[in-house]
Each structure stands twice: as structure tokens, then as C-alpha cells.
Amino acid sequence: MSIVDDAAFAAVRKTPNPRSSGTPPAYFSAWDLHAYYGESYIVQGVNFNIHEGEIVALLGRNGAGKTSTLRTIARLDDPALKHGEIWLDHKPVHSMKAHEASQHGIALVPEDRRIIAGLTVEENLRLAQIAPPIGWSIERIYELFPRLGERRMQEGVTLSGGEQQMLAIGRALARDIKLLLLDEPYEGLAPVIVQEIERTLAEIKKLGITTVIVEQNAIAALQLADRAIILDMGQVVFDGTAEAVLNDAALRQEYLAI
Numbered sequence: 079m080s081i082v083d084d085a086a087f088a089a090v091r092k093t094p095n096p097r098s099s100g101t102p103p104a105y106f107s108a109w110d111l112h113a114y115y116g117e118s119y120i121v122q123g124v125n126f127n128i129h130e131g132e133i134v135a136l137l138g139r140n141g142a143g144k145t146s147t148l149r150t151i152a153r154l155d156d157p158a159l160k161h162g163e164i165w166l167d168h169k170p171v172h173s174m175k176a177h178e179a180s181q182h183g184i185a186l187v188p189e190d191r192r193i194i195a196g197l198t199v200e201e202n203l204r205l206a207q208i209a210p211p212i213g214w215s216i217e218r219i220y221e222l223f224p225r226l227g228e229r230r231m232q233e234g235v236t237l238s239g240g241e242q243q244m245l246a247i248g249r250a251l252a253r254d255i256k257l258l259l260l261d262e263p264y265e266g267l268a269p270v271i272v273q274e275i276e277r278t279l280a281e282i283k284k285l286g287i288t289t290v291i292v293e294q295n296a297i298a299a300l301q302l303a304d305r306a307i308i309l310d311m312g313q314v315v316f317d318g319t320a321e322a323v324l325n326d327a328a329l330r331q332e333y334l335a336i
């Protein structure tokens with residue numbers, strides 16, 4: 079099946095293709111994404127746009143499809159995108175493989191952080207800059223995360239969880255990125271470390287890096303975000319301001335159980 083297979087999904091499609099509507103495209107647009115792990119149909123017609131410089135909290139209960147949606151956008155092999163379009167800065171990401179999406183500026187910081195064993199902090203950062211597009215200098219990353227500078231010669235995998243998260247974010251910034259996708263950056267971290275990473279993400283926000291943050295700690299994510307998208311069973315059930323979700327206890331209870 080080709081990625082854009084209109085006939086197969088015509089029955090479930092609700093949103094017109096932004097390409098054919100004549101309106102100018104958003105900076106990022108996910109249109110009618112349907113993605114599968116083998117036979118398991120998981121991402122079921124996800125639609126959303128992101129403006130340049132916006133921070134979006136992508137929320138939902140366990141198993142709602144948040145990680146799967148990020149993986150689909152980053153064009154990883156699993157889940158496989160069977161239908162839909164992904165556009166970032168006028169380029170068709172749905173036609174790209176993962177390495178091409180990365181070259182085009184999509185950076186996924188996965189939940190497990192993927193720090194490379196046997197390499198120091200600095201080597202992990204340098205490895206990210208082995209090929210273009212190169213982003214921040216290593217020194218600038220150390221300015222944002224002084225702890226990484228202090229531990230530059232230490233093996234990356236021996237860092238604490240919070241420092242590994244900083245390294246994973248630093249490694250994303252070491253490349254010239256257009257869209258930062260963070261999957262549960264606060265997971266398993268002590269509150270004091272969460273605060274430190276929150277401060278850094280607030281800095282990143284000031285720099286205007288377009289970001290999607292997936293977090294179980296929805297309140298923390300909403301406080302950082304401009305907008306919230308809530309997923310349930312692989313579909314978008316809410317798309318609005320972060321403030322609207324913070325102010326709507328019934329909505330939070332229904333879809334976030336908080």
C-alpha cells in the first residue's frame with residue numbers, strides 16, 4: 079500500500095487534505111495519519127498543526143498512542159505509516175525515511191534516551207555532529223547544561239537519569255533542528271531535577287524551537303506549553319490552548335485522569 083492511499087481510508091477521513099484546500103500550510107502539519115505495528119492498527123487518523131515556535135503538549139492516558147504518534151512523525155519503521163501526510167517547513171516528511179527526516183530537522187528524544195555506551199558525554203555530543211545539519215556548538219550546549227560540561231569526560235551511560243536526559247536533549251540541539259519531539263523527558267526523575275529540566279525547556283522555548291512534549295506529568299507539560307493535543311485510542315479528542323485544559327477539570331478527568 080502506498081503511503082497516500084486515498085481510497086482505502088476515504089471512509090474514515092474527516093479532515094480535508096490541507097494541500098488541496100488552498101490555505102497556506104502550517105509550519106508543521108500531520109494530516110490523517112494511520113499507522114500500524116504489524117496488523118495492530120494504532121494511530122487512527124491523527125490530525126494536528128503546529129505553528130513555528132509553538133510548544134505543544136501531546137497528552138493522553140497510557141496506551142493512547144502518544145509515543146506511536148511521535149515515532150510516526152520521526153518516520154521510524156514501527157509503527158508503519160500506511161496513510162496520511164506529514165509536512166514540515168514545506169517538505170513532505172511522509173515521503174522520507176527516518177534518516178532523511180532527521181536531516182530535515184526532526185529530532186526525537188525517546189523515553190529511554192539512547193545514550194551510547196562506551197562514549198563520553200562529549201563524544202556523544204560530537205557524534206551527533208558527524209554529519210550536517212550541525213546545530214549548537216558543544217560549548218553552547220554546556221552553557222545550557224553546565225552539569226554536562228562538568229562531566230564532559232565521563233562515560234555518558236554512567237550519568238544520573240536527569241543528566242542523561244540533559245545529554246539526550248543536548249544531543250538533539252547539537253543538530254540544526256526544526257522540530258523537537260520529547261517523549262516523557264521527566265520520567266523517573268526526582269522533582270528537583272525535573273525543575274532543572276523545566277528551566278532548560280523554558281530557555282529552549284524562548285529561543286523559538288518548535289517542540290512537542292509528551293508527558294505523564296501533564297500539569298508540568300501544560301505549564302510549559304502553548305497548546306495541548308489530547309489523544310485517546312489513537313485519535314485526537316482535544317486540540318486547544320494549554321490554558322483551556324488547565325481550567326477544565328472535567329476534560330482532564332475524562333482523558334488524563336488527573
Ligand SMILES: Nc1ncnc2c1ncn2[C@@H]1O[C@H](COP(=O)(O)OP(=O)(O)OP(=O)(O)O)[C@@H](O)[C@H]1O
Nearest residue numbers: 115118120138139140141142143144145146147156
Ligand atoms: N511495538 C508494538 N507492537 C504492537 N503494539 C504496540 C507496540 N508499541 C505500542 N503498541 C500498542 O500501541 C498502543 C499505543 O501505545 P503507545 O506506546 O503509543 O502509547 P502511549 O500513549 O505512548 O502510552 P504510555 O503513556 O504508556 O507511554 C498501545 O495499545 C500499545 O500496546
Ligand SMILES: [Mg+2]
Nearest residue numbers: 144145146261
Ligand atoms: Mg509512550
